[in-house]
Amino acid sequence: MVHSNRIRRIGNKEVGTGRPTYVIGEIGINHNGELANALALIDAAADAGCDAVKFQKRTPEICTPRDQWDIERDTPWGRMTYIDYRHRVEFGEDEYRAVDEHCRERGIAWFASPWDTEAVTFLEKFDVPAHKVASASLTDDELLLALRATGKTVILSTGMSTPQQIRHAVEVLGSENIVLLHATSTYPAKAEELNLRVINSLEAAYPNVPxxxxxxxxxxxxxxxxxxxxxxxxxxxxxxxxAMWGSDQAASVEPGGLARLVRDIRTIETALGDGVKKVYASELGPMKKLRRVQHTLPAEGVTTTA
Structure with a gap:
């Protein structure tokens, strides 16, 4: 049964039952603080046929525990404190203005996972079409309420979360304007821990949510x-x-793989069909040639769809 209210809008596209799969290329901080990397990744996603790219937006002083600020670490830019590193890989208004302009030129949507309420305010300045809740933020009620107040579609990842925590987050956000994403928050995640059947469990638990x-x-x-x-x-x-530096790179898809992924997703969508068993016109020739006992087919039993 298709639920008419299992549809959400992100920009000019509908997401949900019976609609093309909405494909998001998660750039996150894989740009390593370099605008040129971000623009090249936007190009790769647009060329592959993705619908959107996503970033992560943090206010470093809020999102970095105070006791970690002064811990030094080795980075591609030399040894620096963790708080300086967080600033080094964080895009500001100038970079996001360039991202916004480039995405408009390439005809691809962009949004981000804000990790704090100040980041929500920052992103709203760009009138992004949606917001994402990272799995790590699913229990942050203050952030969820700020996102709900924007009135935008909110995409909620559910990794590292119990069914009870997911239920609470949905209640805080409201179910009318959200999309749930099943996830396993290991980088990279093992096949035996992906548990893809949870997709169907979430569909059953939230019949009105994509x-x-x-x-x-x-x-x-x-x-x-x-x-x-x-x-x-x-x-x-x-x-x-x-092979680039960064904790998310190893579990990421390179441009060639991304193009294959989108291609295969579109093929799967086409192949799934509508679930109605029928005899295709293309089968009539093989039927005549191969079937030994012929039954008369009623006209409505044959479709001319190729």
Whole structure:
């Protein structure tokens, strides 16, 4: 049964049951603080046929525990304190203005996962079409309420969360304007821990909410399988090169793989069909040639669809 209210809007596209899979290329901080990397990743996502790219937006002083600020670490830019590193990889208004302009030129949507309420205010200045809740933020009621107040579609990842925590988050956000994404928050995630059947469990638990999949595995086949199981939206981390520095790179998809992933998702959508068994006109020739006992077919039993 198709639920008419299992549809959400992100910009000029509908997401949900019976609609094309909404494909999100998660750039996150895989740009490593370099605008040129971000623009190249936007190009890769647009060229592959993605619907959107996603970033992460943090206010470092809020999101970084105070006791970690002064811990030094080695980075590609030399040894620096953790708080300085967080600032180094964080885009500000100038960078996001360039991102916004480039996405408009390429005809692809962009939004982000805000990690604090100040980041929500920052993103709203760009009138993004949606907001994302990272799995790590699912229990942050203050953030969820700020996102609900925007009136935008909110995409909620459910990794590292219990059914009770998910239920509470949905109640805080309200179910009318959200999309749920099944996820396993391990980077990279093992196949035996992906538990793709949770997609169907979430569909059953939230009959009026579109359900998708956020994958952190290596390889593409399990993400394609998620679409075959009904995921209406798919998110995968993307990178220019998995060997680049950064914690998310290894579980990310490179441009060539991203193009194959979107191609295979579109093929799966076409192949799934409508579930109505029929005899295609293309089968009549083989039927005549191969079937030994012929029954007369009523006219309505044959479709001319190729």
């Amino acid at each position: 359900v998708g999949y956020s994958g952190h595995e290596t390889g593409l086949q399990t993400t394609v399988a998620a679409v075959a199981m009904g995921a209406c939206a798919v998110e995968r981390h993307i990178t220019l090169d998995r």
